[in-house]
Amino acid sequence: MATELDDALESAVKIISETATLVRVVLSGRRRNMTVPFERIDIRPVLIKDAIVLQIEQNDGRATTVKNVAPQDFGARGYLEMGYANILVEHTSGALSIRITKKGEAQVHEDKGAREQNLEHDRRKARLLDPSDPFLIEIGISDSDGRIKPTRSDKYIQVEEFLRLLVPTLNSAIEAKQIAKPTPEKPLVIADLGCGNAYLTFAVHQYLTSIDMPVHVIGIDIRPESLKRNNEIAKKLKIDKTIEFKAEAIDQTSLTSCDIAIALHACDTATDDAIAWAVTGGAKLLLIAPCCQHDLQTQMSQVPEPWNILTKHGLMKERLGDLMTDALRAQILKLAGYRTEVIEFIGGEHTPRNIMIRAVLTHAKAEAKDIESYKKMLKEWKIDPALASRLNVIQ
Ligand SMILES: C[S@@+](CC[C@H](N)C(=O)[O-])C[C@H]1O[C@@H](n2cnc3c(N)ncnc32)[C@H](O)[C@@H]1O
Numbered sequence: 001m002a003t004e005l006d007d008a009l010e011s012a013v014k015i016i017s018e019t020a021t022l023v024r025v026v027l028s029g030r031r032r033n034m035t036v037p038f039e040r041i042d043i044r045p046v047l048i049k050d051a052i053v054l055q056i057e058q059n060d061g062r063a064t065t066v067k068n069v070a071p072q073d074f075g076a077r078g079y080l081e082m083g084y085a086n087i088l089v090e091h092t093s094g095a096l097s098i099r100i101t102k103k104g105e106a107q108v109h110e111d112k113g114a115r116e117q118n119l120e121h122d123r124r125k126a127r128l129l130d131p132s133d134p135f136l137i138e139i140g141i142s143d144s145d146g147r148i149k150p151t152r153s154d155k156y157i158q159v160e161e162f163l164r165l166l167v168p169t170l171n172s173a174i175e176a177k178q179i180a181k182p183t184p185e186k187p188l189v190i191a192d193l194g195c196g197n198a199y200l201t202f203a204v205h206q207y208l209t210s211i212d213m214p215v216h217v218i219g220i221d222i223r224p225e226s227l228k229r230n231n232e233i234a235k236k237l238k239i240d241k242t243i244e245f246k247a248e249a250i251d252q253t254s255l256t257s258c259d260i261a262i263a264l265h266a267c268d269t270a271t272d273d274a275i276a277w278a279v280t281g282g283a284k285l286l287l288i289a290p291c292c293q294h295d296l297q298t299q300m301s302q303v304p305e306p307w308n309i310l311t312k313h314g315l316m317k318e319r320l321g322d323l324m325t326d327a328l329r330a331q332i333l334k335l336a337g338y339r340t341e342v343i344e345f346i347g348g349e350h351t352p353r354n355i356m357i358r359a360v361l362t363h364a365k366a367e368a369k370d371i372e373s374y375k376k377m378l379k380e381w382k383i384d385p386a387l388a389s390r391l392n393v394i395q
Pocket residue numbers: 193194195196197198199200220221222223226248249250251263264265266267270273291
């Protein structure tokens with residue numbers, strides 16, 4: 001007997017097969033106990049040499065790959081059953097969305113609004129932040145004519161790509177009820193730790209406000225000059241009721257908790273302070289792009305055989321130190337009950353510091369084998385990562 005999920009998937013297959021009216025298909029989120037090859041897949045019809053083909057954009061959280069497939073060769077049902085929890089199929093006169101619950105049941109929603117089909121095959125990546133937005137001019141990323149300053153272009157791209165990861169992660173967390181849907185009375189509290197000139201702080205505030213998400217954003221930086229500058233900009237933009245700044249050290253901040261902790265290149269162990277503060281305050285989501293790190297390199301002096309081959313050359317020791325620092329941060333977050341991933345949030349040409357630790361609080365209990373391997377590594381390498389001394393995840 002066909003289940004509701006079967007019926008819904010068949011309806012989706014039918015809409016996808018009608019390429020003359022198909023607008024797009026989005027597959028995202030992971031079904032319980034299933035693994036998916038990509039974080040998100042976007043499929044849409046495009047016109048190439050007078051023929052419609054399906055353009056498949058697959059994003060693994062690091063990079064997007066694109067391929068085109070003839071409609072008759074596209075196995076729609078296979079894609080729909082790949083393991084994604086959220087399936088959205090839009091067509092010119094409506095949309096079908098299927099959410100597959102933890103129990104494998106379908107929550108189906110149909111919408112009748114008209115949508116436009118765009119068959120251009122090389123649409124440019126839509127920008128989230130319009131370069132002429134007054135906030136970008138005020139914070140000095142754009143010039144007074146609303147053009148990105150060449151010297152600020154890397155920062156602009158870093159902030160855009162950071163947002164590109166934050167937004168779907170946040171939406172999934174709200175959908176999965178890991179974060180309560182924000183309301184004007186209870187806005188989403190976001191802390192940007194080590195905010196500096198607050199490029200990311202303002203961008204997150206402005207973007208989420210533009211999509212009608214009630215937010216309260218707090219930027220924390222130890223430098224009083226940052227506080228003064230950022231407060232003046234917030235006042236000028238008339239947003240000082242929903243964005244605020246504190247000139248405080250992260251580990252001594254007067255702020256006690258937040259829903260989402262973000263940090264973009266908080267120097268060295270300030271990243272550890274940020275993670276420790278966020279976890280202690282019960283933050284539900286952490287997006288942390290670490291900066292330079294020296295803590296472990298200085299400790300890697302008694303590396304066990306044969307691994308000391310890896311640390312013989314200064315350059316490699318430094319890179320290995322970076323990798324180990326972030327790997328152990330991710331492991332500590334896992335032990336603290338977070339589902340944690342380490343991804344590249346931007347191409348290396350815009351910053352060599354392009355790793356992001358993304359962690360969602362699930363309260364999953366630490367497994368004995370994870371605790372064991374973590375303890376064994378610290379013991380054998382005779383290291384004590386900065387985050388471990390700030391957050392005691394193993395008793
Ligand atoms: C490399 S900047 C990054 C600034 C900003 N996030 C950005 O991406 O443009 C690092 C910032 O972290 C701040 N910082 C370093 N240690 C800190 C600490 N312990 N507490 C608060 N802020 C800190 C510095 O003052 C500096 O503004």
